[in-house]
Amino acid sequence: MDFWRWGSSGAQAILVYWRLRHIPGPFWAKFSDVQRVLWVTTRNAHVFHQRAHERYGDAVRFGPNMVSLAxxxxxxxxxxxxxxxPKSNFYRTLMPYTRSGGALPAVFNTRDEELHKKIKSPIAPLFSLSNTLRLEPFVDRTIDVMTAQIDRRFADKDVTFDLANWLQFFAFEVMGTLTFSKRYGFLEEGRDINNMLSTIWDYMSTAAPYTQIPWFDEFWNKTALMTSIKGKTTGMGILGYVGRFIAERKEAQAAGGKNGDGPGDRDMLSQFMELTEKNPSLPPWAVTAWTFSNVIAGSDSTAAVMKEVMYNLLAHPDTLKRLRAELLESGPLSKPYPSWKDICDLPYLDACVQEGVRLHPPFCLPLERVVPEGGIMIGGRFYPGGTVVGMSPHVINRHKPTFGEDADVWNPDRWMVSKELRKKREDAILTFGSGRRVCLGRHIAMLELKKIVSALILRYDFDLVDPKRYWKENGWFFRQGGIDVTVKKRVEA
Ligand code: HEM
Known part of the structure; x- marks a missing residue:
């Protein structure tokens, strides 16, 4: 019996190897996923992925059944x-798991296309550009809190602080305000309260190696037996926060309280709750899944791009000077911070933000999909049905024939080009994903990015202590730090 089982899985392995034998790649990757797990455990996988493509070409076998495309x-x-x-099992590893409820699907990580449609369609209108713009006062309120803290703690005091941390706090507070009408208190206290930020980072970075071997995750992290032995389940901490906020809201509603002070007196949580009341066919866990997505997909991601834009502006003062001049010369700006209307079409601001979005995609492993039955031709090669293929935003966004020979460095001017070339480059950016599963929150992210960058550089002169202190690590999400600065308030601010 064992012999036959071994024999059939051995035959299967040979078949999988054989099907993709025409795709080049590192030797061991043809037979095992260990290579790609090891890349991820270095927290530098994006660099290994880029090198592999430089060496083997635009299609590289990263595992027996996985091909990365560039x-x-x-x-x-x-x-x-x-x-x-559809999405591959990579995404199942990112589902939080509880012994009572199993793996919780969310819009972002579900692989079931019917379910995806069911849980995405009701909330998609909330993320439209017009609805997003109604959220601007909440971003302004959070900028107010952030600048008040920077003024009080650091401005004109010759105190060095890591701007990266404060941008992270800011991005989380914005999403907290939009979602629950609550600030977590990171900005007021200047620290990671209740270790919420580190809990999310631990969740993502722990999941990262498993994304490369989902079959192992299924056994190790998503069975009642193993999780009982280990005494914990993945994502429990974050589900705990989300559950608490929802419970508080239900209690407030039961006591006749209002639905948060979001747009039109309704924040996103109350809109999520209203949607499930109106539509009983939605699964009972929908509110938790939507809220979980907001917390997990919307904050660290936007923070990573904010950090990249601010770091590069400070490390390249000529670009900062040019951006500030554009803002100041663009006409009377709203006070105390430029409004979206003032800044949404400024070409150089747009170029700087696009360049940050390009250089530093916050989700930085190949976004995996499964080739449909019957197989598919891509770039003159045939991929049989069931093959996992994926593109890494980091690799794609640095494609030299598209972005130029200097694609590895900061150069906002690459966006100040003809309409046609700009469009070609925009279409080639994979930071927000693409197609059916493109990021739902990208308008919110752009609103936050343009607002915070212009508010900060108009209000302050930052002095970057040492550009070499900037560090990054990739645990599926990116995390950066070391934007150590001193700050002076600008006279005209
Ligand atoms: C700069 C900031 C952001 C970046 C770079 C980003 C990136 C992405 C990417 C790459 C995907 C698709 C992943 C894939 O194909 O597997 C995605 C999906 C998603 N994002 Fe974002 N995101 C950002 C901000 C946000 C914000 C602010 C929110 C919400 C509040 C959000 C909510 C979502 C949701 C719900 C999905 C799932 C969409 C679907 O599967 O239909 N994101 N995001």
């Missing part, structure tokens, strides 16, 4: 608008 021209094929090219 030509932006293939984005519409791998990430189409229509259904039928």
């Amino acid at each position: 030509d932006p021209a293939w984005i519409p094929t791998v990430y189409p608008i229509r259904p039928g090219f």
Whole structure:
């Protein structure tokens, strides 16, 4: 019996090896996923992925059944608008798990395309550009809290602080305000209260190696037996926060309280709750899943791009000077901070933000999909049905034939080009994903990014202590730090 089981899985392994034997890649990757797990455990996988593509070309075998692709021209094929090219089991590893409820699917991580449609359609309108712009006062309120703290603690005091931390606090507070009408208190206290930020980082970075071997995650992290032995389940901490906020809201509603002070007196949580009341066919866990997505997908991601833009502006003062001049010369700006209307179309601000979005995609492993039955041709090669293919935003966004020979460095001018070339480059950016599963919150992210960058550089002169202190690590999400600065308030602010 064992012999036959071994024999059939051995035959399967040979078959999988054989099906993709025409794809180049590191030797061991043809037979085992260990190589790609090791890359991820270095917290530098994006660098290994880029090197592998430089060495082997635009299609590289990263595992026995996984191929990484690196030509932006293939984005519409791998990430189409229509259904039928589903996410791989990579995403199941990112589902939080409880012994009572099993793995919780969310809009971001569900692989079931029917379920995805069911839970995404009701909330999609909340994330439209017009709805997003109604959230601007909440961003302004959070900028107010942030600048008040910087003024009080650091401005004109010759005190060095890590701006990266404060941008992280800011991004979380914005999402907290939009979602629950609550600030967590990171900005007021200047620290990671209740270790919430580190809990999210631990959750993501712990999940990262398992994303490369989902079959092992299934056994190790998603069975009642193993999680009882280990005494904990993945994502429990974050689910705990989310559950508490929802319970508080239900209690407040039961006591006749109002639904938070979000737009039109309704924050996103109350809108989520209203949607489930109106639509009983939605699963009972929908509110938890939507709220979980807001907390987990919306804050660290936006913070990572904010950090990249601010770091590069400070490390390249000529670009900072040019951006400030554009803002000041653009006409009377709203006070105390420029409004979205003032700044949304400023070309150089847009170029700086786009360059940050390009250089530092916060989700930085290949976004995996499963080739549909019947297989598919991509770039002149055939991929049989069931093959896992994916593109890494980091690799795609540095594709030299598309972005230029200097694609590894900060150069906002690459966006100040003809309309046609700019469009070609915009279409080749994978930071927000693409196609059917493109980021739902990208308008919120752009609103936050343009607002905070312009508010900070108009109000302050930052002095970067040492550009070499800037560090990054990749645990599926990126995390950066070391933007150590001193700050002076600008006279005209
Ligand atoms: C700079 C900031 C952000 C970046 C770079 C980003 C990036 C991404 C990426 C790459 C995906 C698709 C991943 C894939 O194909 O597997 C995605 C999906 C998603 N993002 Fe974002 N995101 C950002 C901000 C936000 C914000 C602020 C929110 C919400 C509040 C949000 C909510 C979502 C949701 C719900 C999905 C799932 C969409 C679907 O599967 O239909 N994101 N994001």
